[in-house]
Amino acid sequence: MLDDFNHEELGIDVDFSLPANRVIRSLDRLIAWRGKLGTIRVDNGPEYISGKLLIWDEKRGIAIQNIQPGKLQQNAYIKRYNRTVRHEWLDQYIIEEAQGSATHWLWA
Numbered sequence: 001m002l003d004d005f006n007h008e009e010l011g012i013d014v015d016f017s018l019p020a021n022r023v024i025r026s027l028d029r030l031i032a033w034r035g036k037l038g039t040i041r042v043d044n045g046p047e048y049i050s051g052k053l054l055i056w057d058e059k060r061g062i063a064i065q066n067i068q069p070g071k072l073q074q075n076a077y078i079k080r081y082n083r084t085v086r087h088e089w090l091d092q093y094i095i096e097e098a099q100g101s102a103t104h105w106l107w108a
Contacts, residue, residue: 001030002078004041010034012085012106014098020050027056039063043075 001011013026031037040057042048044066057064067074085102 009106012102014102018047020047020052023047024056037062039065041065
């Protein structure tokens with residue numbers, strides 16, 4: 001999770017897949033730490049277009065802004081960030097070790 005305005009890393013979750021419930025849990029943790037978000041920009045992955053996330057954002061008054069399908073350049077900064085994370089250290093760890101390493105890397 002990145003702040004689009006100042007490109008600050010706010011959180012990171014690592015796994016083979018991140019279902020909507022896990023995304024919601026991470027967003028709730030982020031809001032508890034940093035306060036309410038105005039808008040969340042996401043791609044069109046199943047975890048971001050699920051009914052659970054839409055109900056979650058409606059209850060909290062947070063706008064979900066989906067990028068246009070096939071227009072990855074609308075989310076280019078996060079795509080580059082994810083690629084950097086993968087190439088710099090994720091390839092070096094097995095998935096069970098990755099979450100602890102991700103958190104450490106984020107705060108280092």
